[in-house]
Amino acid sequence: MADSHTLDKKHPASMLPETITPDVRFLQQVEAAGPFQASACYQCRKCTNGCPVSFAMDLYPDEVIRLVIVGLPQTVLHSQTIWVCAACETCTTRCPNDVKIAELMDCLKETAVQKGIPCPHPQILDLHNIFLKDLKRWGRVCETTFIPEYLLRSGMLRRMWQAHTLGAEIKLGWRMGRKGRFALLPKTIKGKKEVRNILGRPEKR
Amino acid sequence: MKVAYYPGCSLEGTAKDYAESIQGICASLGIELEEIPDWNCCGATAAHSIHHRAGVELAGRTLNLASQMPHSDLLVPCPMCFNRLKTASWALNRDSANRYGIVLQDSLPSVWDLATFLATDAMLQTTAENMRTPLEGLQVVSYYGCMANRPPEITEADNFENPQALDRIIQNLGATAIPWAYKTDCCGASQVLSRPDIVSHLVGKLYDMAERVGAQAIVVSCQMCQANLDMHQEKIGAEWGKRFSFPVYYFTELIGLAHNVSGVKRWLSRHITDPISLLEQLNLRGNP
Numbered sequence: 001m002a003d004s005h006t007l008d009k010k011h012p013a014s015m016l017p018e019t020i021t022p023d024v025r026f027l028q029q030v031e032a033a034g035p036f037q038a039s040a041c042y043q044c045r046k047c048t049n050g051c052p053v054s055f056a057m058d059l060y061p062d063e064v065i066r067l068v069i070v071g072l073p074q075t076v077l078h079s080q081t082i083w084v085c086a087a088c089e090t091c092t093t094r095c096p097n098d099v100k101i102a103e104l105m106d107c108l109k110e111t112a113v114q115k116g117i118p119c120p121h122p123q124i125l126d127l128h129n130i131f132l133k134d135l136k137r138w139g140r141v142c143e144t145t146f147i148p149e150y151l152l153r154s155g156m157l158r159r160m161w162q163a164h165t166l167g168a169e170i171k172l173g174w175r176m177g178r179k180g181r182f183a184l185l186p187k188t189i190k191g192k193k194e195v196r197n198i199l200g201r202p203e204k205r
Numbered sequence: 206m207k208v209a210y211y212p213g214c215s216l217e218g219t220a221k222d223y224a225e226s227i228q229g230i231c232a233s234l235g236i237e238l239e240e241i242p243d244w245n246c247c248g249a250t251a252a253h254s255i256h257h258r259a260g261v262e263l264a265g266r267t268l269n270l271a272s273q274m275p276h277s278d279l280l281v282p283c284p285m286c287f288n289r290l291k292t293a294s295w296a297l298n299r300d301s302a303n304r305y306g307i308v309l310q311d312s313l314p315s316v317w318d319l320a321t322f323l324a325t326d327a328m329l330q331t332t333a334e335n336m337r338t339p340l341e342g343l344q345v346v347s348y349y350g351c352m353a354n355r356p357p358e359i360t361e362a363d364n365f366e367n368p369q370a371l372d373r374i375i376q377n378l379g380a381t382a383i384p385w386a387y388k389t390d391c392c393g394a395s396q397v398l399s400r401p402d403i404v405s406h407l408v409g410k411l412y413d414m415a416e417r418v419g420a421q422a423i424v425v426s427c428q429m430c431q432a433n434l435d436m437h438q439e440k441i442g443a444e445w446g447k448r449f450s451f452p453v454y455y456f457t458e459l460i461g462l463a464h465n466v467s468g469v470k471r472w473l474s475r476h477i478t479d480p481i482s483l484l485e486q487l488n489l490r491g492n493p
């Protein structure tokens with residue numbers, strides 16, 4: 001990786017060092033996993049203007065595309081943006097140049113995981129991992145096993161405790177249980193092996 | 206009419222109300238649902254976020270199981286599952302040999318978002334013929350969320366910025382669907398577990414606008430939207446310095462109510478924000 005700076009949470013662009021060496025092959029590598037048509041972007045910012053989560057992002061969606069094109073992988077792969085993106089597909093739907101922005105966000109997350117780049121909000125990656133673990137276990141996802149495991153292992157329970165919201169959340173969970181909203185037994189499927197094989201094979205991407 | 210059916214994981218758990226209401230109304234509409242044997246989870250957000258290939262293959266396995274059934278239509282009530290199945294068939298029809306370890310069989314049934322299916326002319330007519338109690342006086346906004354419509358290249362939705370399926374169903378039942386601009390704005394979906402602050406922000410905006418256009422309730426076709434809108438109203442209201450108390454109905458519950466299907470009260474009793482008082486004010490008493 002050519003660019004080696006880390007991201008300032010408030011003003012990532014202002015933290016770019018004055019001389020940077022771009023990784024000119026990054027766009028090519030990303031597009032090989034697509035195609036996402038990133039190079040067709042003409043920076044109209046329509047994606048960013050319609051993005052419902054832009055308020056929680058450190059890089060705007062159009063900036064992610066731009067940094068992929070100019071080859072600054074470390075900046076995008078360390079960003080919060082790729083993780084807080086809600087995958088709502090508004091950007092992809094509206095882009096006048098058919099850039100698959102939301103799909104590219106997924107590709108960047110997957111690339112960050114494969115390179116061992118830590119997720120700036122670990123509880124978001126934990127959610128994905130623990131969901132897939134539950135799916136591997138049963139072939140379907142059982143909220144009754146998946147949600148408690150997630151809350152415990154991601155530290156979300158501790159956060160709720162610290163934010164004094166744990167009591168309210170437990171009460172809500174209790175009400176849900178009383179209303180019969182949690183399955184008592186997980187449903188498991190015959191094709192569990194096939195599912196495990198799909199999830200277990202190593203990636204080429 | 207017999208159709209293939211893919212309920213998805215959450216309809217076996219927290220979205221029991223949605224599942225029960227679908228079973229209830231399909232009987233009244235003459236639709237026989239046959240579940241895809243041994244279906245698996247579509248992988249949802251987790252798989253497409255960090256494991257693209259698995260996301261496509263997981264949905265592909267279920268599609269292939271559906272292909273072995275004799276039915277020409279596959280109904281999918283969960284918009285996330287619907288989106289993943291459509292994405293998989295799109296991807297596998299283009300690029301299966303190189304990228305994915307699964308080949309799609311021929312004879313794939315048409316994959317339908319349930320609300321879109323029930324809003325076809327034929328189904329609207331059947332729905333109208335079975336009317337017992339028109340939902341007069343009920344003024345709602347329809348809320349579609351993201352996955353049933355976007356991206357249109359995958360979902361094949363024609364009116365993706367201003368979808369009409371739920372509005373047509375609501376009007377057909379005698380209720381009023383108030384036009385509003387937030388039909389397809391995102392609720393944050395599974396981020397409710399990892400970034401509840403983001404969900405509060407997004408859902409708060411929806412309540413605020415629903416209130417401003419004069420809606421009494423919000424009607425949805427997605428169990429993630431339903432949960433995010435129904436479960437945390439008190440908390441989100443407090444954060445917005447307001448008190449919100451919108452019943453959040455599944456469109457299927459409203460069809461059941463208008464058709465006097467038995468079980469409506471049981472389905473509604475599973476909600477968190479009181480869905481009954483408003484109906485009683487309007488003299489709409491569902492069957493137990």
Ligand code: SF4
Nearest residue numbers: 041043044045047095
């Ligand atoms: S909408 Fe498309 S063309 Fe416009 S800035 Fe975003 S990616 Fe680029």
Ligand code: SF4
Nearest residue numbers: 051085086088089091
């Ligand atoms: S998919 Fe992600 S980046 Fe695109 S508009 Fe939605 S939240 Fe924003």
